[in-house]
Amino acid sequence: MFEKLAGMIKFGQSRSKTAAHVAAVHLHNDYLKLVLLQSTGLKVLKVETLLPGNNDNLQTMLLQLCSELPSGTELCLVLSSDRYQLVQLDKPAVKAEEMLQALPWLVRELTTVPVEDMLLDYLDLPEHTSTQGARINVVVTSKSSLLELCRALQRKNIQLTNIQPEEWLPRNFIPVQNSAVMLLVHQPGQELSLQIIKQGMLYFSRKLRGFNRIDQYEMTELRQGMLDNLLLEVQRSLDYFEGQLRQAPVKEILFQIASPQLPDIVRYFADNGFSQVGMLDLASQMPKLSAAEQQDYWLTMAGAMELILAGEQANEAQG
Known part of the structure; x- marks a missing residue:
């Protein structure tokens, strides 16, 4: 900048x-x-x-x-x-x-x-x-x-x-590669940020409203609608990226949320059909x-x- x-x-x-x-x-x-x-x-x-x-x-x-x-x-x-x-x-x-x-x-x-x-x-x-x-x-x-x-x-x-x-800046933690990676980033007190990164460049980004306290909930609370809403928003973004922007499918979805529930959140996505999911390294x-x-x-x-x-x-x- x-x-x-x-x-x-x-x-x-x-x-x-x-x-x-x-x-x-x-x-x-x-x-x-x-x-x-x-x-x-x-x-x-x-x-x-x-x-x-x-x-x-x-x-x-x-x-x-x-x-x-x-x-x-x-x-x-x-x-x-x-x-x-x-x-x-x-x-x-x-x-x-x-x-x-x-x-x-x-x-x-x-x-x-x-x-x-x-x-x-x-x-x-x-x-x-x-x-x-x-x-x-x-x-x-x-x-x-x-x-x-x-x-x-x-x-x-x-x-x-x-x-x-x-x-x-989150793109700097993603290895430069031809395959697209979706990154879901949450900073305490902020809205959830969804980004798609490919070849070291930011291809797509949007803010997801309603998830600004996702790091404060227990898994039992997250299961009461919030994670289902997040699944829906992620799928909508994937559909837009692949359909409207005519890009190859996203290879992997990574999460960066400062929450002790993060491993369970990743597992929830895996259990609901998202096979390549994990935590940002x-x-x-x-x-x-x-x-x-x-x-x-x-x-x-x-x-x-x-x-x-x-x-x-x-x-x-x-x-």
Whole structure:
């Protein structure tokens, strides 16, 4: 996301190689989470959660977290879902260099952020074989809420390289493959997110309403209609992906829900005709962390991984 915003905020730096260390800070209203990685081998060097003190503000906390990062560390800011809005729409027929100027006027009726305060970026959705034209995912956030944070980092010579919304990051935990994978992700207090990922790209995404407390129920409660509703929503999404978008069938369905009932939820799907179902493998990317830490930091980890992947792509582009 930050690469397109760099021209607006003027903080972007050219990338000739992947940095030795990368880090991500997950911005929440009530706390911040940090993951520091050694780029080689994706080794987790540090995780930390910072809660505000009596006189702390977000900027103070952010600078405190970043003050001990190794010199030259590239940083990704991960925005929690309450800090942005996502809109999907037909891609406008304008030149690439004019896209960011055109989008505010196209999404102004679809978001609550005033046009004059919009900071936005977009993600091209892969072309489908259906009759639909090109589509894009647009992320919109408040410029005033981020600009001072970015400037504070710049004053401390902290190398902010990328800003990413949560929903664009789970794909980093899915191996790049030709077969499509459906991922069901739930963050505490949020709606359930359904995504279909193929070849490392986000092909399809939607929010499933009514499941924001799925992590708080016992299995006996989940069986009283909620899981049946979820089965229905998953099947509808599969039908749309394969029928309307004319894509090959999804190979696997993976769940990432911080609930002790998750193994039973997966088994419920298997018992109801979904053969290739399982849990997202966090341990393979975060082997030195406890199961609780994996649940707490996996999305922050995905933000740091985004920097490594972007660095690799930059290296390939430069030959």
